Amino acid sequence: MPVRDAIDRRLLNEFQQDFPLVARPYAALAETLGTDEADILGRLAHLSGRGAVSRVGAVFKPHTVGASTLAALAASPETLEEVATLVSSYPEVNHNYQREHRLNLWFVVTAPSRDGVQSVLADISVRTGLEVLDLPLVEHYHIDLGFDLKWS
Amino acid sequence: MELNDRDHRLISALGDGLALVERPYLVLGQSLGMAEDEVIARIQAMKDCGIIRRFGIIVRHHELGFRANAMSVWDIPDHQVAEVGRILGDSPEVTLCYRRPRRLPDWPYNLFCMIHGRDRPAVEAAIAALVERYGLGSHAHAVLFSTRRFKQTGARYGRRAAAE
Numbered sequence: 329m330p331v332r333d334a335i336d337r338r339l340l341n342e343f344q345q346d347f348p349l350v351a352r353p354y355a356a357l358a359e360t361l362g363t364d365e366a367d368i369l370g371r372l373a374h375l376s377g378r379g380a381v382s383r384v385g386a387v388f389k390p391h392t393v394g395a396s397t398l399a400a401l402a403a404s405p406e407t408l409e410e411v412a413t414l415v416s417s418y419p420e421v422n423h424n425y426q427r428e429h430r431l432n433l434w435f436v437v438t439a440p441s442r443d444g445v446q447s448v449l450a451d452i453s454v455r456t457g458l459e460v461l462d463l464p465l466v467e468h469y470h471i472d473l474g475f476d477l478k479w480s
Numbered sequence: 481m482e483l484n485d486r487d488h489r490l491i492s493a494l495g496d497g498l499a500l501v502e503r504p505y506l507v508l509g510q511s512l513g514m515a516e517d518e519v520i521a522r523i524q525a526m527k528d529c530g531i532i533r534r535f536g537i538i539v540r541h542h543e544l545g546f547r548a549n550a551m552s553v554w555d556i557p558d559h560q561v562a563e564v565g566r567i568l569g570d571s572p573e574v575t576l577c578y579r580r581p582r583r584l585p586d587w588p589y590n591l592f593c594m595i596h597g598r599d600r601p602a603v604e605a606a607i608a609a610l611v612e613r614y615g616l617g618s619h620a621h622a623v624l625f626s627t628r629r630f631k632q633t634g635a636r637y638g639r640r641a642a643a644e
Contacts, residue, residue, distance in 0.1 A: 345536045386494050
C-alpha cells in the first residue's frame with residue numbers, strides 16, 4: 329500500500345475539499361497534522377509517485393467549464409484492446425474503462441465545447457467502424473465532498 | 481459569475497494540479513503572468529459561485545485499496561427520476577449519481593450511479609442494500625463492473641490539446 333501511517337491517512341481523507349487558499353498551503357496542512365511543510369511535500373510526492381494521489385486541484389461543476397459526455401461502444405473481444413488503445417490516445421479522453429456488458433468500453437470525453445466533444449466521438453466512430461453512444465449528463469444529484477476512505 | 485479569458489487560462493493551467501512546492505499559487509501565476517494573490521482570489525471566486533465544486537487532493541480509488549467499481553444503472557420513469565436520483569445521490573454508498581438520456585433500443589437506462597468498494601462482494605452488497613432500502617426492485621436495472629482501466633487522468637479543459 330502507498331499509505332504508510334496515520335498522517336498519510338489523514339492527509340488523504342481530510343483535504344479533498346477546502347484545500348487552503350493561502351500563500352503556503354502545504355505549511356497550513358502541516359500545522360493541522362502536527363508536522364512540517366517539507367514532510368507534507370515529501371508525503372504528497374510519494375503518494376503521487378505511487379498513484380494514490382491524482383493531483384491537488386479542482387473538480388468543476390459539469391457544463392460550466394467546457395463540455396463532456398460519457399460514451400460507450402461495443403467492440404468484439406478480438407478488437408477490444410486495439411480499440412481501447414485508440415480511444416485512450418485522444419487527449420480529450422480522460423477515463424476509459426472496460427465494463428461487463430455488450431457495450432464493453434466506456435469512456436469520458438471532455439472538450440472546450442459540445443462541438444468538440446461530438447467531433448471526437450465522430451472521429452472514433454469513423455476510425456473504428458463502430459457506433460458510439462453519446463450519453464451526456466442531463467442532471468447530477470450527488471454533492472461532491474470527495475471520497476470517504478473509511479480507513480477504520 | 482462570468483468567466484473571462486484570464487479565468488479560462490487559469491482553469492487550463494490547473495488541469496495539471498498544483499505544484500508540490502512551498503508556494504504553488506505563485507508558481508502557477510508565473511506561468512500565466514498573474515500575481516499569487518490574483519490566482520488565489522480567482523480560485524476562491526470560482527469556488528464561491530460553485531463553478532469549482534471541490535478544490536483539494538484528488539485521490540485514485542484503485543490505488544488506495546478500493547479495487548472494485550461498478551456503474552449501477554436503472555430505468556426510472558421520467559417523472560420519478562429526479563426524486564430517486566436525489567435519494568441515491570445522498571446515499572453513502574454512491575460516489576456519483578447522474579441522469580443521462582436513454583438510447584433505445586441499445587440502452588434503456590436513464591439513472592447512473594458509481595459505486596466503489598474494496599472488492600466485488602462489497603460493491604454487490606452495497607447495491608443490494610440500495611435496492612432494498614429504496615424499493616427499487618421493480619425497475620429494470622443493470623450492474624456494469626469495471627474489469628480493466630485503460631486510462632484515468634484529470635479532465636483537460638484547455639483550448640490546446642495537451643498530450644498526457
